[in-house]
Amino acid sequence: MNIAMVSAECAPIAKAGGLGDVVHGLARALIALGQQVEVFMPDHDVLRRDLMGERHVVCRDLRVLFGQEWINCHVDRSEVDGIPCVLIDAAAPRRFFARGRIYGEPDDATRFAFFCRAVLTLMQASDRRPDLIHCHDWHTGLLPVLLAESDVAPALCHTPVCYSLHNVGYQGVVDPRLLSQVGLAPASLMTAERLRDPTHADAANLLKGGIVYADVVTTVSPRYAWEIQNTPQGMGLQDLLRIHEDKFGGLLNGLDERVWNPLSDPHLPASFDPEHLAGKAQARDALRARLGLGSGAKPILAIVSRLDEQKGVHLLEFAIRYAPRRGAQVALLGAALDPRIAARFERVQAASAGSADCRLVLAYDEELSHLIYGGADMILIPSLYEPCGLTQMIAMQYGTVPIARRVGGLADTIHDANFSDQPFTERNGYLFDDPTEDAVATALDRAFALWSRHPDYFRQLQRNGMRQERSWHRPAQRYLDIYRICSHSSPY
Incomplete structure (x- = not known):
């Protein structure tokens, strides 16, 4: 199949969160299955150009109608880890993607609405005819609308679309006048059945x-699919998702085992696997040396997280204080976009600076994240909601036992050491339900007690997690099955 994947991110050249990893991992796995894949994305000025192959000009004069203005676009093509990437940039004076970051601009909705129209304009002009278009998150939500309700790409109007929801906490709620700018008619689209936001009647909802x-809608875990249909985690879209439940389901993400593999990770001092854990002890020593943590017989509790409310920052802050009092060490790696949260953790960092049992690195550091996953004994993930989560899957790959809240993909991938109906060989971590300090403390205490009193059992939990299959091969095959069903049912 010829698959066009449309996204705001693709790791490692553009990554603000898990979306970039998913697009990269899924695209590579589909290519390995013999499919033709192109990833269409904005040519952000923050792309990691050092990780890209040679750039080739597709066109320098793609004219995209936006409102009453024709905007000239530059389009290049390059490869990232064998994935063909088509990069679209708006020329001066617009420069929609020369902002020094991927997200966080006041005109994000305008920028990504333009991107959707530009992708279809390019496909029409360059005679690209994919068998299916796979769109990701709210940034690309207008693309299937444009296919059906505009004349921007008449040759593609029957092309089936798969749409993946990575986090419904971000929906792209906008002024309906934006629809006019991309050539749509707000009067016909601003209805309860179409784009009118369920909470703000005078706003359009791109997601x-x-x-x-x-044609088909997926999300990133079966549990999250149920939660966003049946609990407040649907963020106002519960009724809509139930209406469309015949085309909606959840598939767990995979993990790129070429990037996340303790047997071949260049960021670790030694390799290890489930049968030979000596290399993990070396990683623990290297992590302590790197962060200046004290030595001794203490477990290391890791926190590798974006620092925002979704991730349970109040519970992370509690654990940073609590774990050292219980004889553990804490290593945190994370950054916050919200200045209030950033200031909050800077205060915690300053207060713990003299401790030999606590280090906070308030930044994004890919190399250090590998060492933390490799050297830590446990990792805390107290998310208020978590669509899928790669953190727990990466941690288990490295023999780091997850301690997490029972939500979304965390509930789908973690089986509690004490309270699970799975056989012991399938148990791999600790779960708690309530987003409270008491619940976190109880889960931490259970993990610390097993580590100190029954080290053989703790090592078995580590091995259980490492032995599980979590590559992209199986989910990519399931997506391919979905694509084929969509293509066969399409009149195109």
Whole structure:
């Protein structure tokens, strides 16, 4: 199949979160299955150009109608880890993607709405005819709407669309006048059945548009699919998702085992696997040396997280204080976009600076993240909601036992050491339900007690997690099955 994947991110050249990893991992796995894949993405000025192959000009004069203005676009093509990437940039004076970051601009909705129209304009002009278009998150929600309700790409109007929801906490709620700028008619689209936001009657919802107009809608774990249909985690879209439940489901993400593999990771001092854990002890020593943690018979509790409310920052802050009092060490790696949260953790960092049992690195550091996953004994993930989560899967790959809240993909991938109906060989971590300090403390105490009193059992938990299959091969095959069903049912 010829698959066009449309996304704001693709790791490692553009990554603000898990979306970039998913697009990269899924695209590579589909290519390994013999499919033709192109990833269409903005040519952000923050792309890691050192990780890209040679750039080739596709065109320098792609004219995209936006409102009453024709905007000239530059389009290049390059490869990232064998993935063909088509990079679209708006020329001066617009420069929509020359902002020094991927997200966080006041005109994000305008920038990504333009990107959707530019992708379809390019496909029409360059005679690209994919068998299926796979769109990701709210940034691309207008693309299936444009296919059905505009004349931007008449040759593609029957092309099936798969639309993936990575986090419905971000929906792209916008002024309906934005629809006019991309050539749509707000009067016909601003209805409860189409794009009108369920909470703000005078606003359009781009994520909702993608759900309504796509041929199939997926999300990133079975548990999260149920939660966003049946609990407040649907963020106002519960009724809509139930209406469209016949085309909606959850598939667990995979993990790129070429990047995350303790047997071949260049960021570790020694390799290790489930049968030979001596290399993990060396990683623990290297982590302590790197961060200046004290030596001794203490477990290391890791926190590798984006620092925002979704991740349970109040519970992370509690654990940073609590774990050293219980004889553990803490290593945190994370950054916050919200200045209030950033200031909060800077105060925690300053207060713990003199401790030999606590280090906070308030930044994004890919190399250090590998060493933390490799050297830590446990990792805390107290998310208020978690669509899938790569953190727990990476941690288990490295023999680091997850301690997590029972939500979303965390509940799908972690089986509690004490309270699970799975056989012991399948148990791999600790779960708690309530987003409270008491619940976190109880889960931490259970993990610390097993580590100190029954080290053989703790090592078995580590091995259980490492032995599980979590590559992209199986989910990529399931996506391919979905694509084929969509293509066969399409009149195109």
